Amino acid sequence: MNKKYEFVEGDTKIAPNGATLHRIRALVAIAAIGVQVGDLGGYIEKEDNLSQVSGNAWVSDNAWVFGNAWVFGNALVSGDALVSGDAQVSGNARVYGNAWVFGNARVYGNARVYGDARVELRGHVGWFSIVGSENGTLTWFRTKDGISVNRGCFYGTLEEFQEAVKKTHGDNRSAQEYQCLIDFIKLRSAEFKYEAQPEKMNIS
Numbered sequence: 001m002n003k004k005y006e007f008v009e010g011d012t013k014i015a016p017n018g019a020t021l022h023r024i025r026a027l028v029a030i031a032a033i034g035v036q037v038g039d040l041g042g043y044i045e046k047e048d049n050l051s052q053v054s055g056n057a058w059v060s061d062n063a064w065v066f067g068n069a070w071v072f073g074n075a076l077v078s079g080d081a082l083v084s085g086d087a088q089v090s091g092n093a094r095v096y097g098n099a100w101v102f103g104n105a106r107v108y109g110n111a112r113v114y115g116d117a118r119v120e121l122r123g124h125v126g127w128f129s130i131v132g133s134e135n136g137t138l139t140w141f142r143t144k145d146g147i148s149v150n151r152g153c154f155y156g157t158l159e160e161f162q163e164a165v166k167k168t169h170g171d172n173r174s175a176q177e178y179q180c181l182i183d184f185i186k187l188r189s190a191e192f193k194y195e196a197q198p199e200k201m202n203i204s
Contacts, residue, residue, distance in 0.1 A: 024042065025038060045065070045066035060076065072089075075090050
């Protein structure tokens, strides 16, 4: 079995649950995301957290993956993101920034979860593919303050997205389609609770 990464001896962090996380180093190149042999990645607790042999999945920067969390497929977890609990990140999904995916959340497909996202349950994130005039993917997710939306180069709150749709599309068919999606997101997220992410413990 040709392994994708190894642990870097002596480079560890302590997760909020007390688990020891180990920095990873690439043993093979992952051209799709620009990883070269020898590049340092992020921190994982164990090999069960990041697929070793299949796909282009990777954890980079100062991202942490621990607990029963699993990153696989072509997924990328980067920045200062945390993935923990029983969460899964797969497909071509990207989790980055200060995002926190935990609990039994599932992030997959072409979803993009970032910023101050707080995705704990499967219902805290969603996406609609082949939407708008460009047939792209719209991703929405819970953050510590409310709902954020990503569509193409747009990233902002649900309210800001609604205003951007009106400004860009007026009342055309794309605007009407987006309004249906906005109404769904509002209904789905109406009873969400919002809380801060625990600080990382920088104990080595």
